[in-house]
Amino acid sequence: MLNFVTTNPGKVREATAYLDDEVVQFDFDYPEVQADDLGTVAAHGARAAYRAADGPVIVDDAGLFIDAFDGFPGPYSSYVEDRVGIERVWRLTEPEDDHGAAFKTVIAYCDGEEFAATPEPIDREERRGQDLAADDRGGATTDEQVAGGEDALPVKLFEGRVPGDIVAPRGDGGFGYDPIFEHGGTTFAEMSTDEKNAVSHRGRALAKFAEWHAGR
Template sequence: MLHYVTTNPGKVREAREYLGDDAVTAFDYDYPEIQSETLAPIAVDGARAAFDHVGEPVIVDDAGLFIDGLDGFPGPYSAFAEDTLGIERVGRLALDAGASRATFRCVIAYCDGEPFSATPDSVDRGRRGDDLAVEERATAATDDTVDATGVPVKLFEGAIPGRIVEPRGTGGFGYDPIFEHDGTTFAEMSIDEKNAISHRGRALAKFAEWFAER
């Protein structure tokens, strides 16, 4: 059984779409989260801490909204910014600064205590230009395998480009109402529509393909 360390049932449902209903279970563990300007080190540290606690295969994810014109803010601090400022204020900061271009990113970290062999290129070469460019930049900035402490962690990153808009829609969670992709905010999409293109879904798709051969 694969333990997804999260208290968000939506994440577990999304993972089961890619891995199967019986393959994933939620695990509630409040691991200490390090501070970093990028997502990967946070996910790596969390996966190691979770595996040490659970003792069985785990996945941990870290995600954030990166606004180009605000130097990537809120990025890894997205949850803190949402709690302290609120999504509407974050959106207003971006729009007032003329900084509408943004990217949702997600890093999934897997750990089972065993080493990993090399895997194929994780970038979907069939994706259209703007999405591909975003993912190529994301992949270039993230090591596929990290084992500096002796506990290997495998990383899978997904990213989706969009822009910041005035809040629209009632679905989703977090920054979904202010993030628009192809003319529709994440909060205006159905769960299936969002999961099919989301940053987390793209990371999960890469992980599921690799995990099937694990």
């Protein structure tokens, strides 16, 4: 059984389409660290959730990365949406020459065990509620960061990405930035749930995770 840490039952339904194991919703309010990458946030949540669930967990973190703004808002997407709003994000992007963007999701998995080497990164840094300072991170990958002690829990990370463009808001469906994110000529807010799930960043991350998990 896999515990999907989320308050959104729709995410659990999406996960069951990729995973043979029973996926159950685990409602756990873990503290989110402030960090410049999704993997750091998701890994911290997965460790905290594993200790609370005492069983395998998956945690996801997602964000909108706008090319013209060097990937901002990224991990801060929810905060920017709440404080600025999606129409202002569009108006800020509109004058730029480059409207390219991407939605990204990182799935973090923790079961308390070590992982065999695969192309997907492993986060081994136990941050204890604090993000690494920029000088400490340097150019390190998640495999190269210094382990956070003997009790640090390794977390396996799987990223999904869908490219697109920032456009004027269109469509009545979806949520968040969906009305201003266009993929293949259609905004996410103009797609049905099935159409969106077929190309979604979360779905792509789940597919990678499911393939790896089935081979364990």
